[in-house]
Amino acid sequence: MKRGLITNIILFLLFAAFFTPAVLIQRRGLENVLKNPPFQETWLLSSRSGPMLRLMSLRYDMVAADFLWLRAIQSFGGRGMTNRDWKPVYNMFDTITELDPYFEQAYTFGNLVIGDEGGQQTEGLKLLRKGMFNLIRQYRIPFEGMYVAQWSLRNLDMARWFGRMTVKRPDMPDWVPRVVAYLEVQAGEFFIGYRQFLSNLLQAIDAEDVALQGIALNKVRETIDKLNMFHLMQAYDEYTTATGAPPGRIEDLAGMPALQNVEMPRMSQVMALIQKYARAQGKQGVYEGWKDGIAMPTPDQIAAVELVTTATEGQTRMLPLEGVIFQQSLDKRTGIPEEPHGTRYVLNLSKIGYPWVQKDELILSAAKLQEDLAGLLKGVRDAIAERKKELGRNPRDLHEVFYTDFNTTEPFGGKFNYDPTTGNFTSSTFPKL
Incomplete structure (x- = not known):
């Protein structure tokens, strides 16, 4: 026991003997560094200097660009963009890319320095736009432009433009179109987004990539749902404008102009088409595990699908059929659209009539x-249980629980029931919930 204690003490003393000098040496070094004056950039370019430096470099354009690149890195590392005029820094990166138009890092790093660090996102985008047209085969520059436009400037239209440029680049990763399709859907261009996600789904079926199938299928379903909701909310506004009152049932919207003869895809039809064309190629189609929570076609719906033989002859892949499946999945319908999760659309009656409620909460x-509804029931039941602890008995009514009348409307149009004998709170629509 004593021997072990002595060993530990010796080890501790050795550690302290070596570690303490190391800390002191490091501290002394930091103090010496702090004594140095901050880096002062002396090469401040007051205007665009590319044409002049191209002449002065005597055809050694790239050497001059590399020299300026090193100066730019030193300048940024020395002081960053704090308390600095961004224009000379922009001019430096602009000049670098004039001397060497194919210097990809100069565009992306310049955007970082000027836009992210300097707060001049518009000027940073100007640099990226320049690089995008000089480097026409690389996806990285327009992709960064898309990112800056969407998540920094909140300019969806500009982000979509950069996104469309990105997907045309040959080195684009396969996940980029999904990001671009997301932007299209956010902008209300549902058909563009739907077609891209459908293409991703068919590509995943060809590759037998189960994970990608799940992602793409979910995006197809989500896009169709957003398109349906767009038309349903238009119909909702038309109904309230025409009648001066909110609808009492989802069926009240069926006769509104926004839901008359509207062309839109149906999830069940998409699944029927994929299944029929996949079988024609001897493939499984969509992975069975992803079919839960999807509006599935009936056997008659699958049988009614007419294969376009000119498109399927000699075809062993699903992706080339994307255009055919896209066109066949669209049909003109009147009335309440099909809910892509396999249920139905309903009005959320507990939210209607309140001006602060978001529109996307009105129809679900x-x-x-x-x-x-289950969450609402749980919240009320928890409040009843808490009040029961305080009273030592079941509350006589909900007024005794909330100290006011309970006026919340049952979301499906039924009734809430409270039994003071048992303390049970239920919904008439789903009494077992």
Whole structure:
């Protein structure tokens, strides 16, 4: 025991003997560094200097560009963009890319320095735009432009433009189109986004990539749902404008102009087409595990699909059929659209009539509204249980729980029931929930 203690003490003393001098040496070195004056950039370019330096470099343009690149890195590392006029820094990166138009890092790093660090996102984008047209085969520069435009400038239209440039680049990774399609859907260009996600789904089926199938299928379903909701909310506004009152049932919207003869895809039809064309190629189609929560076609719906033989002859892949499947999945319908999760659309009656409620809360899928109802029931039941602890008995009514009348409307249009004998709180629509 004593021997072990002595060993530990000796080890501790050795550690302290070596570690303490190391700390002191490091501290002394830092103090010496702090005594040095901050880096002062003396090469401040007051204007665009590319043409002049190209002449002065005597055809050694890239050497001059590399020299300026080193100066730019030193300048940024020395002081960053704090308390600095961004224009000379922009001029430096602009000059570098004039001398060497194919210097990709100069565009991206320049955007970082000027835009992210300097706060001049518009000027940073100007540099990226310049690089995008000089480096026409690389995706990275327009992709960064898309990112800056969307998530820094909140300019969706500009982000979509950069995105469309990005997907045309040959070195583009396969995940980029999904990001671009997301932007299209956000902008209300549902058909563009839907077609891209459909293409991703067919590509995943060809590759037998189960994970990518799940991602793409979810995006197809989400896009169709957003398109349906767009038309349903238009119909909702038309109904309230025409009647001066909110609808009492989802069916009240079926006769509104926004839902008359509207061309849109149906999830069940998409699944029927994929299944029929996949079988024609001897493939499984969509992975069985992803079919839960999807509006699936009936056997008659699958049988009714007419294969376009001119497109399928000799074809062993699904992706080339994307245009055919896209066109066949669209049909003109009147009335309440099909809910792509396999349930139905319903009005959330507990939210209607309140001006602060977001529009996307007014119409939901039946499954989502049932989830909301379950959450509401749990909240009230928890409040009843808490009040019961305080009283030592079941509350006589909900007024005794909330100290006011309970006026919340049952989301499906049913009634809430409270039994003071058992303390149970239920919904008449789903009494077992």
